[in-house]
Amino acid sequence: MEELYTLEREVGRGSYGVVFEGHMAKTGQRVAIKRLPCSNPECIELYLQELWAMRATAKNHANVIALHSCLLQTGPRSLKPLKPGKLPPRLVESVLKGTIVGAAQSQERNDAQRGTNSVSRLQDRTNTVQAKHPLQYKTKSNACDSTTPQRPQHRARKRPAQTEEEQPGPLRCLALWLVMEYCDGGDLNQYLLSRPPDSQRNHSVVRQLCSALAFLHSLGITHRDLKPDNVLVCVTPRGPVVKVADFGLSKMSEGLLDGDLTRQHFSSTCGSDFYMAPEVWGGLIYSAQADIFSLGVMFWAVLERITFLEEGAPQEQLGAYVCKGRSGWLMPLGEALWENADLQLCIPMKFKRAPPLPPPPGPAMCALLLDMLASNPDARPPADQLEARVRSALEEDSR
Incomplete structure (x- = not known):
């Protein structure tokens, strides 16, 4: 060699x-x-x-x-x-x-x-x-x-x-x-949370992740464990370049009818709690649309800089959740939607903003996030449409 x-x-x-x-x-x-x-x-x-x-x-x-x-x-x-x-x-x-x-x-x-x-x-x-x-x-x-x-x-x-x-x-x-x-910026958690909020940087990360998922789904690859820990960052003079990594739980599908990855179904319950889709939480048969839900959780967390501390973990993690009870117990979105499919998510989550919080996502992006986080997988946009919808929403909100 x-x-x-x-x-x-x-x-x-x-x-x-x-x-x-x-x-x-x-x-x-x-x-x-x-x-x-x-x-x-x-x-x-x-x-x-x-x-x-x-x-x-x-x-x-x-x-x-x-x-x-x-x-x-x-x-x-x-x-x-x-x-x-x-x-x-x-x-x-x-x-x-x-x-x-x-x-x-x-x-x-x-x-x-x-x-x-x-x-x-x-x-x-x-x-x-x-x-x-x-x-x-x-x-x-x-x-x-x-x-x-x-x-x-x-x-x-x-x-x-x-x-x-x-x-x-x-x-x-x-x-x-x-x-x-080699990615010198660490994972997405480390990179974003070690820097002051920056809307342009956040939007760039969201667009890049859309492009990556569309590419993976076009090859018949369902990742099944999308989360900030599994996104690495390369630091460049033009800004961060994010890289989807860790394909240990991924599944490849070949010969799909009409190239529609949503027709390929899986049954193994796997993933990470705060990013799993409700159908995965419920132990149901699921498709590549579960990746769209996971990406929606990540987008929401990135755009609003929502973090949590997982039990036993010393560092903050980017992720969205539902608060339960007076004690403020955090429930993963997927679990909450599995228990109540009609649950109304409040996007944006943080209404009272002060530095260093970023400005809230605009109405168009909020609507897209709600679609990505729909309890019904068929209501979520497919990966090949997501990149265009994100670009359109960001442009509309910037006017």
Whole structure:
């Protein structure tokens, strides 16, 4: 393999894996390198979904995170590149069988010995590649709890010795490494909340997210976990460029009738509480229109700078909600609308404004937000119409 990556520092850690800042040794280009340990069939299935979706988007849209390459870790510090359009047979087999497939159960190792002559190594300055520092994970369930979905528990394991590099010894775990473009502005929460309110910046973010979702839906990709944490920001002289990321819960649909993604339906309850659509909250069959609801929550929060503190989280998050009771208990919009489909949302939410709050969205944008947040999915605008409607609403309100 021609490229050699250097890990500089850890920049993010989640319930799936860890992300590092790194560089391409030959060009010096800064990249983000995401390590996904493949220790559990449920984890592996999500990783392969993310990889497949990112390959489909390739580098074709400025507002979707770009994947440079994918590597499969075959030893403690040994990597091999995955060919475009291919998935590792051993990992696919693990998903299908529901158990980790050992080397003796898979032909992939033999194929790799015959067909792979080059090995890539990461120059690791963080020591996190070593198996003596396993990541800790939470338990995953299909139903969402009061926070974000829980992830599978990491379980270290010994792999049968097959090559000189993989003799019995310390516990080692195969992993996927995704090499992606680096975003220096952090996630959307970090970027917007660390700066004074700016209407022009907010409008730019909203328009870019519309464009990204229209692109994803045109490819048959339903994201299913849109939220500010999963939107990264690149800082440029012309302003922020936002990038939709984290496709672990996404679903790809092919061969849809008339290209209508709303005809493809899903049943798994997944997502993050404050951004889930009411039909997802209710455990109903849902479509890509659930993404429109999630985007509506984000837009409302961005335009009005609405924040909340999730239980156990020390930092503010952008998100809209419904206040319940005298204690001001916060209920996610989707949950509130599932309980009462006729609930009237008050947009704008904050009537008394003083610095640093931004000015409220105008009547046209408020009407569009209500459409995006409709309890009936069919009443929400499809993604391919949303960008034009946002542009029109912003222009109308600026007059």
